[in-house]
Amino acid sequence: MSRRPEDIEVRPITEPEIPEWSRALSTGFLRPPDLSDHDVADLATHVIPPRTLAAFDNARCVATFRSFPQELTAVGGTPVPADAITNVSVTATHRRRGLLTRMMTRDLAAAKERGDVVATLIAAEYPIYGRYGFGPATHLAEWTIDVPRTGFDRHRPVPDEDGRIDLVDGADVRTLGPELYERLRRTQPGAVTRSDRWWQVNTGAIRQDARPWTEPFYAVHRSPSGEVDGLAVYVCDDHWGDDKRPLNTATVKSLIATSPAAERALWRYLCSIDWVTTVKSGRRAPDDLLPHLLPDPRAARLTTYADWLWVRILDVARALEARTYERSGTLVLEVVDEAGLAGGRYRLEAGPDGARCAPTDEDPHLTLAVGELATLWLGDESAVRLAALGRVREQQEGAASVTDALLRTSRRPWCPDVF
Numbered sequence: 220m221s222r223r224p225e226d227i228e229v230r231p232i233t234e235p236e237i238p239e240w241s242r243a244l245s246t247g248f249l250r251p252p253d254l255s256d257h258d259v260a261d262l263a264t265h266v267i268p269p270r271t272l273a274a275f276d277n278a279r280c281v282a283t284f285r286s287f288p289q290e291l292t293a294v295g296g297t298p299v300p301a302d303a304i305t306n307v308s309v310t311a312t313h314r315r316r317g318l319l320t321r322m323m324t325r326d327l328a329a330a331k332e333r334g335d336v337v338a339t340l341i342a343a344e345y346p347i348y349g350r351y352g353f354g355p356a357t358h359l360a361e362w363t364i365d366v367p368r369t370g371f372d373r374h375r376p377v378p379d380e381d382g383r384i385d386l387v388d389g390a391d392v393r394t395l396g397p398e399l400y401e402r403l404r405r406t407q408p409g410a411v412t413r414s415d416r417w418w419q420v421n422t423g424a425i426r427q428d429a430r431p432w433t434e435p436f437y438a439v440h441r442s443p444s445g446e447v448d449g450l451a452v453y454v455c456d457d458h459w460g461d462d463k464r465p466l467n468t469a470t471v472k473s474l475i476a477t478s479p480a481a482e483r484a485l486w487r488y489l490c491s492i493d494w495v496t497t498v499k500s501g502r503r504a505p506d507d508l509l510p511h512l513l514p515d516p517r518a519a520r521l522t523t524y525a526d527w528l529w530v531r532i533l534d535v536a537r538a539l540e541a542r543t544y545e546r547s548g549t550l551v552l553e554v555v556d557e558a559g560l561a562g563g564r565y566r567l568e569a570g571p572d573g574a575r576c577a578p579t580d581e582d583p584h585l586t587l588a589v590g591e592l593a594t595l596w597l598g599d600e601s602a603v604r605l606a607a608l609g610r611v612r613e614q615q616e617g618a619a620s621v622t623d624a625l626l627r628t629s630r631r632p633w634c635p636d637v638f
């Protein structure tokens with residue numbers, strides 16, 4: 220007997236339903252559904268029932284969805300309140316019956332009501348979220364470095380600039396890491412808040428049975444004045460060739476730095492560890508310094524280039540006013556939002572001293588869907604390119620290049636995290 224969509228209830232879960240919700244989440248993500256009591260108890264520490272949605276077919280949970288408060292750094296460093304969406308799954312028996320649409324519609328309406336400026340997520344697959352007004356707003360690149368080819372002098376100690384590098388323990392990272400990351404976050408467009416839990420999970424203080432933990436190495440960089448200004452977290456394998464040649468790979472889990480000198484020094488360090496012949500970079504911005512800080516940039520092979528953080532603008536005026544602008548200009552945008560959350564015609568008057576954005580009746584320069592605005596908002600994409608793709612429409616000749624002159628940034632945004 221097939222069920223009608225209205226027979227399936229979509230609603231926030233209650234606390235006693237967390238184990239059933241966890242089972243459905245694991246099932247949807249194709250992980251073993253029998254979570255240990257320890258892992259369920261851990262989930263219960265941060266799953267907030269009013270913002271944790273589920274679909275129930277009779278008593279069985281068949282879809283999951285969770286959001287939590289976050290801040291996303293806009294161009295220029297101002298954080299905007301974000302509705303961070305995660306743990307989206309629909310069990311294979313119930314897919315393509317509109318369950319995601321029902322959960323998403325409910326969550327975005329609540330986020331708009333709360334006054335969040337944007338919603339954010341990391342998309343498992345590209346085609347899922349565009350229909351809900353999300354657009355890819357940052358990209359990631361991953362490189363694999365052939366260390367012997369870099370051209371670094373193996374005989375020299377590191378760091379070879381002023382400053383020092385020390386290996387520390389996870390407990391030290393929980394003390395010094397949050398402050399370092401906060402300094403980075405306040406200057407890095409695309410970065411999002413890291414919770415205490417993030418630091419505990421990523422330093423092994425909170426462990427999950429379903430995800431075996433390997434203690435990494437933590438390398439801290441200090442500037443000549445003694446300030447902590449960089450942290451590289453990496454693991455190494457133990458791989459040797461038959462000819463007794465060391466062939467170890469260092470895989471970077473995270474590398475953050477608040478100065479280019481610290482960033483350079485940490486990559487130089489990673490490429491100097493005896494036995495390590497390959498370094499995998501982990502998730503970087505596409506315009507990372509990495510390939511070009513190697514004497515031979517071709518030693519770094521680009522292995523991944525993909526969309527990363529997706530953004531859904533919920534309040535166009537606040538989003539555009541929150542960011543900074545290198546040049547002065549005026550732009551009238553016709554923003555199309557099929558969900559009716561953020562559409563309308565807006566006039567942006569922006570310059571190095573600030574920006575004002577408000578609804579207007581003036582003729583638009585550019586017509587674009589709200590998802591395309593998200594793609595332009597953090598400065599990562601070109602309106603001229605989107606116009607060539609037919610994804611934005613110029614209402615006045617040259618409007619796309621005027622948009623680029625205003626919105627594009629010298630460096631690309633970067634979201635170092637997955638959530």
Ligand SMILES: CC(=O)SCCNC(=O)CCNC(=O)[C@H](O)C(C)(C)COP(=O)(O)OP(=O)(O)OC[C@H]1O[C@@H](n2cnc3c(N)ncnc32)[C@H](O)[C@@H]1OP(=O)(O)O
Pocket residue numbers: 247248304305306307308309310313314315316317318319320321340341342343344346347350
């Ligand atoms: C932020 C995160 O958590 S990312 C993780 C997302 N989860 C996964 O990828 C886990 C595996 N996949 C799933 O669980 C499900 O397929 C989901 C959650 C992606 C989609 O759930 P569904 O309930 O099937 O989506 P729903 O029925 O509401 O689909 C709405 C529309 O999106 C389309 N759609 C949904 N998922 C996809 C997809 N993966 N690829 C292409 N189109 C899709 C549907 O075809 C439908 O189109 P239509 O309106 O033109 O008919």
